[in-house]
Amino acid sequence: MVKLKITEAMVDECLALLNALLAQRSVFDTELAESQDMTKNKNAALIALKEWIDDFDISAKIALYDQPQLLEALGIFVRS
Numbered sequence: 228m229v230k231l232k233i234t235e236a237m238v239d240e241c242l243a244l245l246n247a248l249l250a251q252r253s254v255f256d257t258e259l260a261e262s263q264d265m266t267k268n269k270n271a272a273l274i275a276l277k278e279w280i281d282d283f284d285i286s287a288k289i290a291l292y293d294q295p296q297l298l299e300a301l302g303i304f305v306r307s
Contacts, residue, residue, distance in 0.1 A: 284303055291297045295305040 284301075287298060287301055287303060291301075298305050
């Protein structure tokens, strides 16, 4: 190592930097996994909400069949 002009202090410093980098990478990986889990949860909630709205629209069309103005007030457009 002397021929390459690398001292023991330089090696110790590089090892310390490597350990710090590995620790930061571990934190990054953990946060990435949490973010992916939250995205899955959000998508599942949006799908459940869409299914609920679809059911609501069907029920409203049945209940308000003879009152198209009320359906349009709900955002359900009916052809005249």
